Amino acid sequence: MAKNDTKGKKSKASSSQSAVTALDGHIPPQAVELERAVLGAILLQPGVMGDVATILKPESFYVRAHETIFRVIWELEANQKPIDMLTVTEELRRTDQLEEVGGAAYIANLTTSVGATANVLYHAHIVAGKATSRNLISFASEVLTKAYEDSIESEVQMQEAEAALFELSKQNIQQDIRRADSLLEETISEIQEARNIGDGISGISSGFPAIDKMTAGWQKSDLIIIAARPAMGKTAFVLSMAKNMAIDLGIPVAIFNLEMSAKQLIKRLISNVCEIPGEKLKNGQMEAYEWTQLSTKLRDIQDKPLYIDDTPSLSVFEFRTKARRLVREQHVELIIIDYLQLMNAQGMSFGNREQEVSTISRSLKILAKELNIPIIALSQLNRTLETRQGDSNSKRPQLSDLRESGAIEQDADMVCFIHRPEVYNIKVNPEDNTSTQGMGFFIISKHRNGPIGDVKLIFRGEYTKFAPYDSVNFVTIDSGIGGNFSPIALDGNSVPF
Numbered sequence: 001m002a003k004n005d006t007k008g009k010k011s012k013a014s015s016s017q018s019a020v021t022a023l024d025g026h027i028p029p030q031a032v033e034l035e036r037a038v039l040g041a042i043l044l045q046p047g048v049m050g051d052v053a054t055i056l057k058p059e060s061f062y063v064r065a066h067e068t069i070f071r072v073i074w075e076l077e078a079n080q081k082p083i084d085m086l087t088v089t090e091e092l093r094r095t096d097q098l099e100e101v102g103g104a105a106y107i108a109n110l111t112t113s114v115g116a117t118a119n120v121l122y123h124a125h126i127v128a129g130k131a132t133s134r135n136l137i138s139f140a141s142e143v144l145t146k147a148y149e150d151s152i153e154s155e156v157q158m159q160e161a162e163a164a165l166f167e168l169s170k171q172n173i174q175q176d177i178r179r180a181d182s183l184l185e186e187t188i189s190e191i192q193e194a195r196n197i198g199d200g201i202s203g204i205s206s207g208f209p210a211i212d213k214m215t216a217g218w219q220k221s222d223l224i225i226i227a228a229r230p231a232m233g234k235t236a237f238v239l240s241m242a243k244n245m246a247i248d249l250g251i252p253v254a255i256f257n258l259e260m261s262a263k264q265l266i267k268r269l270i271s272n273v274c275e276i277p278g279e280k281l282k283n284g285q286m287e288a289y290e291w292t293q294l295s296t297k298l299r300d301i302q303d304k305p306l307y308i309d310d311t312p313s314l315s316v317f318e319f320r321t322k323a324r325r326l327v328r329e330q331h332v333e334l335i336i337i338d339y340l341q342l343m344n345a346q347g348m349s350f351g352n353r354e355q356e357v358s359t360i361s362r363s364l365k366i367l368a369k370e371l372n373i374p375i376i377a378l379s380q381l382n383r384t385l386e387t388r389q390g391d392s393n394s395k396r397p398q399l400s401d402l403r404e405s406g407a408i409e410q411d412a413d414m415v416c417f418i419h420r421p422e423v424y425n426i427k428v429n430p431e432d433n434t435s436t437q438g439m440g441f442f443i444i445s446k447h448r449n450g451p452i453g454d455v456k457l458i459f460r461g462e463y464t465k466f467a468p469y470d471s472v473n474f475v476t477i478d479s480g481i482g483g484n485f486s487p488i489a490l491d492g493n494s495v496p497f
Helices: 032-044 048-051 066-080 087-094 103-113 117-147 156-173 180-199 209-215 234-248 262-274 278-283 288-301 316-330 353-371 405-410
Strands: 223-228 253-257 307-310 336-337 377-382 414-419 439-447 452-460 465-468 472-478 485-490
Touching: 032 048, 032 066, 032 103, 032 117, 048 066, 048 103, 048 117, 066 087, 066 103, 066 156, 087 103, 156 223, 180 336, 180 377, 180 439, 180 465, 209 439, 209 452, 223 234, 223 353, 223 405, 234 262, 234 307, 234 336, 234 465, 253 262, 253 316, 262 278, 262 288, 262 307, 307 316, 353 405
Parallel strands: 223 377, 223 414, 253 307, 253 336, 336 377
Antiparallel strands: 414 439, 439 452, 452 465, 452 472, 472 485
8 A cells, every 4th residue: 555656656665564554444553744754854954863863763664665764864874974865865776775765756855844853853752652552553463363372371472472562661661861960969869868867778678777787778679689598597587577677667568488378478477476486376275375465466467568479380470470560559669589499480491490590580680670679589509508518617608509590699789698507506606606596697798789797686486587686786797898897886676575
């Protein structure tokens, strides 16, 4: 179907060659005259091409001739060659495309479509919008066609559809270059705001004062990995933290637990909050005062912004969809995954498990940045730690112990470990010769934007609970400058039991 004629002669390529065809008799969204106006404005005022190129790509044009002309202009700009009617015409002639776009006369007539070159960017945005609408139609048509194919699993179809839609949305996000002074102004405002708060916490509090002192709170868009061997208390730690945040501070938190059911997790939470041993909650054999304590403390949990998902073998696709909904609808400010190695990248093929875990960790970092919230993912450590020989420090976890993927360390903004020496029958802490009974360490081994070091915690296994060590907690911090270490006294809250 021809859309343009030049002096009575039909252009070979001025008709639509778009991949999008009319659906149910509807003509695809288009703005042909504005396409002509944009091209004409560039030919009259080549200096605008730099700005237009941030809005339009050659494939943004509905008319194939216009796409071809814009591509030639794009290449001339890229090669720092002059752009005008003569150079564009000559380049089209050299590449045997001049007649296909309607000849030299069509190029000349483009400039007559220009009302005012000052409106070129406004016109370009309209053309881009029409291109997006056509892409959405094409996307919807492809999804509809595949939905009828029995040979493709519905889960795979959904993953492919989301990936295609995400790619389409990325194409329409304008990442503007910003002047340093505007960024400086915003940054100074953030620093001033942190100062006014007074506690030095610029991020989201964990409810553990000593940890907050080292991290300044969990920072938006960060991926935080917390790793440990089994039985160290990974779940107990994040559950204690979720209790601090959601129940004590009212911060909306979501937990994706792939290892146990939601009811099991809630029983642990009740044990934590009510300080009733988990075994008693399991068999119901509680004293009268414990029943009273249970009914009283449960009021603290009701109507608190804590969300739990216990989908087993959660895929990256499912997690991404649910996380976006939680942030959008429930205003969740932090998400916890327990644990990373139980996730899968369903619908994608990998040479080995390490590649799959790498893809998962990278996806989590991208999502944290997209949602602008911290994501905490628990991770398992390699068994090699168990067999490592040496002194009592030999069982202390290291970055090299991260299981299945070095990419986890690379993608994470922070890598932390939970370590309890008594699990390895180490009865005395070599640092200060104190008993290790009930002692836990939160070890920050990688911190992209801050210090590394250890925080002492108390572990109360009967309540699956971690708590601050004492009211004044001394933490060894690596300043990162010359390897100097200095003890810092932290004023924390007293142990809440």
